[in-house]
Amino acid sequence: MSFAYESKTPLVEMINISKSFPGVQALSDITFDLYKGEIHCLVGENGAGKSTLMKVLSGAHNPDGGQITINGDSYPALTPRLSQELGISIIYQENDLIPSMSVAENMFVGLEKTTRFGLLDRASTEKSAQEEVGKLGIVLDVRRKVENLSVSEQQYVKILKALVLKPQILLMDEPTSMFNVKDVGTVLALTQRIAKQGISIIYISHFLKEVVQIADRITVIRDGLVVNTYKNESRDMDLDVITMDMVGRSVDMFYQKEQHEVGEIVLCVRDLQLTKDSPKISFEVRSGEILGLAGMVGSGRTEIVRALTGADRYYAGIIEYKGKSLMLHSPEDSIQAGFAHITEDRQQLGLMLGQSILENMTIVGLGRKIKNFFLNIKRHQPLVEPLIETLDIKTPSLFQEVQNLSGGNQQKVVLGKWLFAESDFYVFDEPTRGIDVNSKAEFYRLMSMLTKEGKSIIMVSSDMPELISMSDRVLVVRKGEIAGEIPHDEINEERIIKSALGM
Amino acid sequence: MEQVKRKNFFGKISFKDQRVLMIAVILLITVVVTIISPKFVDIRNIVAIFQQISVLGILTMAMALLLISGGIDLSIGNIMILSGVVTSKVIMGEGSVTLAITLGLLTGLVCGFLNGVIIAKSRCLPLIITLGTSQIFFGTSLMITGGQFMNFSRKFDFIGRTRIFGVFPVMLIFLIVMVAVAFILLNYTRFGRRIVAIGGNERNAYLSGINIDRYKIILYSISGVICAIASIVFVSRLDSITATAGSGYELRALTAAIIGGITFDGGRGTIGGAFIGVLLLGIINNAMNILSVWPYAQTAISGAIIVIAVILSNLDNIRKDRR
Numbered sequence: 001m002s003f004a005y006e007s008k009t010p011l012v013e014m015i016n017i018s019k020s021f022p023g024v025q026a027l028s029d030i031t032f033d034l035y036k037g038e039i040h041c042l043v044g045e046n047g048a049g050k051s052t053l054m055k056v057l058s059g060a061h062n063p064d065g066g067q068i069t070i071n072g073d074s075y076p077a078l079t080p081r082l083s084q085e086l087g088i089s090i091i092y093q094e095n096d097l098i099p100s101m102s103v104a105e106n107m108f109v110g111l112e113k114t115t116r117f118g119l120l121d122r123a124s125t126e127k128s129a130q131e132e133v134g135k136l137g138i139v140l141d142v143r144r145k146v147e148n149l150s151v152s153e154q155q156y157v158k159i160l161k162a163l164v165l166k167p168q169i170l171l172m173d174e175p176t177s178m179f180n181v182k183d184v185g186t187v188l189a190l191t192q193r194i195a196k197q198g199i200s201i202i203y204i205s206h207f208l209k210e211v212v213q214i215a216d217r218i219t220v221i222r223d224g225l226v227v228n229t230y231k232n233e234s235r236d237m238d239l240d241v242i243t244m245d246m247v248g249r250s251v252d253m254f255y256q257k258e259q260h261e262v263g264e265i266v267l268c269v270r271d272l273q274l275t276k277d278s279p280k281i282s283f284e285v286r287s288g289e290i291l292g293l294a295g296m297v298g299s300g301r302t303e304i305v306r307a308l309t310g311a312d313r314y315y316a317g318i319i320e321y322k323g324k325s326l327m328l329h330s331p332e333d334s335i336q337a338g339f340a341h342i343t344e345d346r347q348q349l350g351l352m353l354g355q356s357i358l359e360n361m362t363i364v365g366l367g368r369k370i371k372n373f374f375l376n377i378k379r380h381q382p383l384v385e386p387l388i389e390t391l392d393i394k395t396p397s398l399f400q401e402v403q404n405l406s407g408g409n410q411q412k413v414v415l416g417k418w419l420f421a422e423s424d425f426y427v428f429d430e431p432t433r434g435i436d437v438n439s440k441a442e443f444y445r446l447m448s449m450l451t452k453e454g455k456s457i458i459m460v461s462s463d464m465p466e467l468i469s470m471s472d473r474v475l476v477v478r479k480g481e482i483a484g485e486i487p488h489d490e491i492n493e494e495r496i497i498k499s500a501l502g503m
Numbered sequence: 504m505e506q507v508k509r510k511n512f513f514g515k516i517s518f519k520d521q522r523v524l525m526i527a528v529i530l531l532i533t534v535v536v537t538i539i540s541p542k543f544v545d546i547r548n549i550v551a552i553f554q555q556i557s558v559l560g561i562l563t564m565a566m567a568l569l570l571i572s573g574g575i576d577l578s579i580g581n582i583m584i585l586s587g588v589v590t591s592k593v594i595m596g597e598g599s600v601t602l603a604i605t606l607g608l609l610t611g612l613v614c615g616f617l618n619g620v621i622i623a624k625s626r627c628l629p630l631i632i633t634l635g636t637s638q639i640f641f642g643t644s645l646m647i648t649g650g651q652f653m654n655f656s657r658k659f660d661f662i663g664r665t666r667i668f669g670v671f672p673v674m675l676i677f678l679i680v681m682v683a684v685a686f687i688l689l690n691y692t693r694f695g696r697r698i699v700a701i702g703g704n705e706r707n708a709y710l711s712g713i714n715i716d717r718y719k720i721i722l723y724s725i726s727g728v729i730c731a732i733a734s735i736v737f738v739s740r741l742d743s744i745t746a747t748a749g750s751g752y753e754l755r756a757l758t759a760a761i762i763g764g765i766t767f768d769g770g771r772g773t774i775g776g777a778f779i780g781v782l783l784l785g786i787i788n789n790a791m792n793i794l795s796v797w798p799y800a801q802t803a804i805s806g807a808i809i810v811i812a813v814i815l816s817n818l819d820n821i822r823k824d825r826r
Contacts (some may be wrong), residue, residue: 330712331709332712341710350707350710352699355703359696359703363696417711
């Protein structure tokens with residue numbers, strides 16, 4: 001199917017959309033449009049702004065500037081409700097189904113069909129549900145409970161649920177990220193069938209090969225800007241062109257890290273298997289080295305480091321640190337060995353938000369550094385103060401609750417608690433997510449400081465400039481496996497992206 | 504920046520407010536009641552108030568520690584009774600007072616340990632588990648007593664009736680010591696700081712290397728022992744015990760702790776606050792007796808005062824949410 005774009009007016013027009021979050025310009029002057037019955041794919045790295053753009057369209061975010069025109073009517077911003085009334089329906093990455101309900105019930109949550117006595121009309125619900133299933137050409141018994149379905153079947157239910165609302169526009173965010181190859185084909189076919197019914201689709205994916213198979217147009221965004229929009233009428237867009245658009249940043253986005261020699265191997269991981277069926281992973285880390293772990297979101301990077309820090313149990317494998325073989329059953333074991341874990345989500349996992357800086361910073365060290373049973377927390381103040389200075393945490397007092405600090409300062413408190421505990425191997429999971437540019441630079445300075453002292457760092461990051469400027473070496477993770485190792489002088493965006501995408 | 508500052512300001516005030524406000528309410532009640540009936544501030548009446556709250560006060564310490572750790576124990580009333588029943592069984596069987604008290608304390612420890620192990624290992628909600636174990640403890644007390652009154656033949660009298668300098672009852676020492684122990688445990692020990700950390704953010708505490716299960720088991724066990732200590736004070740006042748005597752204590756201890764600024768979320772709250780909560784409950788009850796309020800109205804009135812006090816202390820949060 002090919003489009004005569006010139007002869008029609010677009011169904012959706014987003015003009016000069018901007019959106020910033022504290023410290024980050026998520027979208028700047030994005031212009032994007034969508035025609036009836038079209039599949040328009042959005043590609044870009046993690047954090048490029050794809051999901052933010054979709055959230056502007058679904059009404060979850062208010063843009064700072066720009067205009068959204070749908071069906072000829074213009075709006076400065078949408079609300080979730082308005083968006084739904086305009087026929088926009090979104091399928092999120094996260095699972096929002098109710099496991100204990102049947103497929104049919106899930107599809108009609110909020111739109112329950114009733115008999116004339118006001119009771120639920122199960123027969124008619126199931127009949128309509130089965131019709132929808134039939135229209136998509138898949139086989140699925142709508143009476144089955146969602147909790148008994150496979151992951152891919154649940155994905156179908158999410159799509160079906162969105163279709164029940166009779167949308168004009170369907171937003172699909174990484175619909176195939178959890179699928180094996182065979183099911184991906186089904187989803188792609190399904191997507192095309194939906195578009196044939198006249199529904200317009202915005203399809204977000206980092207699997208470029210899939211995108212090229214179904215897209216009428218492909219838009220590449222990077223750092224909140226539209227790089228290019230390509231027509232893909234004959235389904236043969238050159239993947240290399242797209243990849244080059246996804247990378248290619250100006251130099252000033254990179255932090256200039258002081259280089260220094262790395263030392264001996266300190267950590268040696270051999271045949272680490274997270275679960276019984278997962279692939280074996282082997283790698284090592286040297287003293288004074290920053291090892292970057294790259295990969296798409298969901299590729300299994302976090303899981304690997306969570307095994308190292310004892311946050312999750314692993315199935316098998318040998319972890320040797322400084323010549324000693326470690327058995328890590330819990331974070332306690334890992335901390336005992338000298339590991340620090342700066343978690344991905346500082347608010348949920350890294351901090352006690354309602355408690356003071358002092359309490360947060362001493363929590364790990366209470367076991368390692370301060371061994372007395374009786375203690376007086378105020379006496380720890382002089383121990384913590386020098387760290388506040390090193391970390392340059394901006395606060396009037398150590399007794400300030402951490403929830404009142406900025407994101408950057410909060411993240412420094414997280415690092416501070418490990419410095420206080422005198423950890424010597426640091427695992428950073430997305431160290432600078434959601435913090436402003438200045439704090440980022442500060443954080444990089446601290447990481448360099450650690451490695452200069454001979455401490456080692458494993459850094460999981462989706463932030464490409466960060467990976468490139470900070471890592472001494474990069475391992476690329478794809479589908480739970482180490483897909484590639486990139487030595488220091490060969491680290492660049494193209495290498496990382498291609499390896500992460502499996503090209 | 505503006506917003507951060509403002510939030511900070513409110514945060515600080517509201518935390519202090521809770522206790523300051525409750526003290527203000529206590530003072531208000533005291534002044535009003537004293538004007539109507541001056542004997543309210545008589546030293547003997549004040550001692551009587553403290554005597555009346557001694558059992559509840561000790562139990563509230565257990566509840567406060569658990570709530571701050573993010574847990575809860577609804578079986579504390581029945582642990583107290585079971586310990587008391589075991590103690591009385593020994594006394595009635597002509598055992599020594601030392602043996603009786605030892606076995607009573609041991610009973611509390613075992614009950615608390617049981618709660619702790621089940622909660623830590625099963626990862627079920629403590630609310631539900633302790634509702635269940637509470638019935639087990641109550642049922643065990645019923646079986647031991649056969650539903651009868653258990654007598655102590657004045658063996659514990661010295662605790663209830665001895666008065667230092669003729670006014671200061673020995674049982675108050677139990678209360679004061681337990682409040683002090685809870686205070687020191689929470690604020691001046693590694694154990695206490697870790698309990699607060701677990702209550703503040705359990706997943707963070709785990710990732711910070713704290714053995715959550717171990718701490719939970721120890722804390723519930725401590726709570727059990729505190730209940731057993733409360734039972735000593737309890738029986739020393741009444742000289743007898745029945746299986747049904749413990750009902751309602753867990754909810755009153757919970758009320759006192761919440762009034763005192765401890766939250767269900769865990770991670771915040773103070774022992775001092777919990778004690779103020781207990782004091783407020785005690786003063787309300789005593790004042791109504793002094794004023795000869797119609798006995799059948801007393802329960803409803805004290806309920807109303809609690810609701811008003813809690814609403815007042817939550818005004819800040821109400822404002823925050825609406826913003």
